[in-house]
Each structure stands twice: as C-alpha cells, then as structure tokens.
Amino acid sequence: MLHINKVSASHQTKAHPYMRRIYQHLDSLEAQDFGRSDGTLVQSFRSFGGPPDAPQGWIWFNISSLNPSMLGAELVLFRKTLHPRPLSITVALHSIAASQGNLNESPALEERQLTLDQRPSSGYDVFDVSAVLASKPLEVLGFQLRYTDENGSLVLHEALTQSLYCLDRGSLSEPLLVLYQSHPLSGDQTLEQQKHLSAV
Template sequence: MLHINTLTFPRRNKLHPYMKLVYLQISFSGAKESATIEGTLVQSFRTIRVPEFDNPGWLWFNISHLKASMTASELVVRRRTLHRESLTVNVTIHSIGTELNKLTISEPLDEKVLNLDEPPPFGYDIFNVSLILKQWEADIVGFQFQFTDDSGSLVIHDALTQSLYCLNTSSPNEPLLIAYRIPLSGTSKTENQPSRRDSQQCSRVRKRKSLVHGTTPGECSLHQWYVNLQGPELQHRILEPHGYYANICRGHCPTETSGQEKTEAQNPLWKTESQNTTISQIPRCVPQTYSSVNMIYIAESGDVSIESLKKMSIESCVCK
C-alpha cells in the first residue's frame, strides 16, 4: 500500500516494520502531495488469540474500535520463506465469523498468484479485504488462507500458512489489518518516481545552504533552528523524526520613506505624531511560507500515529 498519511494501532514496545515503511514513504513524498490527501485516517490492528478457535493457521483481530468512516481494508502479512525452485500457488483469503459460537467462512475476499521462489515487494503480501467493512458487525474477525496448486488441487491450508508467513504474535512482523478512508486505487504519485528521494534530499541541502549564504548580514532572512525531539520528556512520545528544522525569521526590514514624509519628519509639528506611530505599522521580518513535518508519535490513547503536522517548519521570510 504505502500511500497513507495517518496510521494508528495498539501500542507495542516497537513499531511494526510495515509502519516504518509507511512513514519513510510519506517523509519523501513531499508536503504538497501530503496536502492532497489531507484528513486521511488509517487504523491498524494487530493479531489477537481466540482460545476457543485457536487454529494456528488462522488470523484473528479485535476491530471493536473500527471507525464507521473506514472505506477500505488490507491484510498485511510478512513472507518469511522462499522455495528453492520455481513454484506458484493460488491463494484466496476468506473471513471467519463466530456468530453464536458457530464458525462461518466467507466467499473469497481477494485472490493472488504467489511465486514462492520470489519475495513480494517490501517483503509483504497485501490482500484487499475491504468487503468486511460492509458486512461485518461483530467485534472479532478472523481470516483463513486457502491454497490451490496449478492443477487446482487443494493444498493443506493451515500448514502452508504457517510455513509461508510470520504469524507469531510476539514478533515485530506479525500480521497487520489496516483500514482507511482513501480508496485502494489511490496510490502515491511517488511510486513511479524512484529518483524523487534523491532529488528531495538535494533540495533540502540546497535550502539549508541558502540559509547561511543567501542574504546580506542584517537583512530579513531565514535562519536555521533545529528542534531536538530526543529529550527526556519527548523521546518516549515522539518516535520519528529525532528532530527537525523549525527555523526562524530574523533581521532588519528597511522602512520606505517618501519625500513628503521626510519633509514632514523634519517639521517639529509632525514630530509628536510620528512618535505616536504604532508598532504595528513598522515592517517586521515574519514567516512567509511553511512546510509540514511528518511525525510518528504516541497519542494520549496509547496508540501510535503517523500524521502530517502543518506549519511546523518555516521555509521563507518576508518583511511585512
């Protein structure tokens, strides 16, 4: 997926690696592109155990806090093994219900052809399970993978699931269920621009260099101001980034004076009035443009969120 800008899930000691990928993708997507999906909210849920249906090949999630506004959902599972020889299998993903203590298995929610000798992008297989948002009312939802080979013969589902994917709930790569507002087809513009990361890094370097060499000393200009987020009070709340450049505007703003104003200033009768000029009429060196900072932080609820925070960094200054 990697095209979201906010992600929350139950707190763990360490971030889920997939969330780290999301954060990195957002960080290099640019503030303007982030603004195009402003307001997107994403919820994420980690696996739980359901003792009465503790089949080792099934995945269970508590979605009692799922927001009604969610419009799409994906199941993210980490591929942990590769076959030594070229081999393909067909896999379908099904939801499992437990209404009245009876199991019900749905029709296929998504289907993929897996090349077992090749790793998937970023190491994760991602399945579209959006249908559960329309038809699910219970707090607990389960998933089962069903496999067939090229001949159509059924494969032992649970055994292959355990062999193929990382299912350990204590592992940082445990399965992740993601629900979000934007449609599945809304992919990031950066996916087809592999060189954008390098170009943006160069752009940031040029901007920082201009802070030092771009203006005459004393004039209104942008100055670097680095905010360290690794202090004792913040390092356990803000996970990424470790700091950022907030910057400040500082310097002299020249006052334009017309010929008539100069004459009036020399006249003692106008002296008192000029002294009473309010400070609000004096040009000040103030921020002109801002940029956002993408941040991973622990919210008051204990969830971990990715959010693009507006006006966190000053990009340019002006006398106003």
C-alpha cells in the same frame, strides 16, 4: 488511530515496520498537497489468539475499537521463507466475522497466484480485504489462506501458511490488519497498490 500529521516519534519507533512505510508514504503525499488536506486517518490491528472456541487455522484480529468511517482494509503478511524451486500456487483468501457469539464465513475475498521462490519487493504479501467492512457490527475478524497447486489439488493450508508467513504474535513482523479512511491517490486501490503504481 493515528492522524499522520500528529504521529509522535515515539509512536513511529514502536510501529510495525509496514506501518512505518505507510506513514512515510502518506507524509510524502501530504507534502505534495502543500497542506491543503487534513490528512489521512489510519488504524491498525495486530493479530491475537482468537475468540473462545475459535476454529484452528485462522489469523484473528480484535477490531472492536474500529472507527466506523474506515473505507479500505489490507491484510499484511510477511513472507518469511522462499522455496528453492520456481513453484507457483493459487491462494484464495477467506474471512470469518465473529459478532455476538456467531461466526459468519464469507466467500473468497481474493484469489491470486503466488510464486514461492520470489518474495514481493516490500517483503509483504498484501491482500485487499475492504469487502469485510460491509458487515456490521464487526468485533472480531479471522482470515484463512487456502491453496491449490498447479494441478488444481488442494494443499494443507494451515501448514503452508505457517511455513510461508511470520505468524508469531508480538514479533515485529506479525500479521497486521490496516484500515484507512480515505484513499490518498484515487479509486478503490489499497495503499500497497497505490505505492506500487506510484513507483512504476
């Protein structure tokens, strides 16, 4: 867990590229606040192989060291490929929580349209997964993207996720789960949404 006023240079150079964006964003908010704030606590987790006997096709995070005061969460996926034609697809994000040997799957956390020939300006698709924090205790979380095409037909979700996103553990662009304790601006928007609004 990192306090933005105490992040060392060595930590920042080793950080996931998305986390460096967050540090810069929060640092700018701290500067605007003229030191009146105590800062924002941010915690991030990189993906791992999953618990024993974990189902295939899920992106797993070990969050056993999660700070219980965290209020918001983002799933961050780097879009590595673009389709040569302007195709749209609907994606529904599901989660599964593993605790004390039990797996509990949730209804869809979010549903959105993806345009497959366009990459987000940041390079990342960022999903608000704050709802998973309502479950206690949390030890391991898994996420799965399920797709339907323009005709409403199901698409092979595991193959498409592997094609669209960088899932290589240990790479600079591997999946990331970001949690934060307070909202730097207002409301219940995620950091990525806040950055987008502040840029408009």
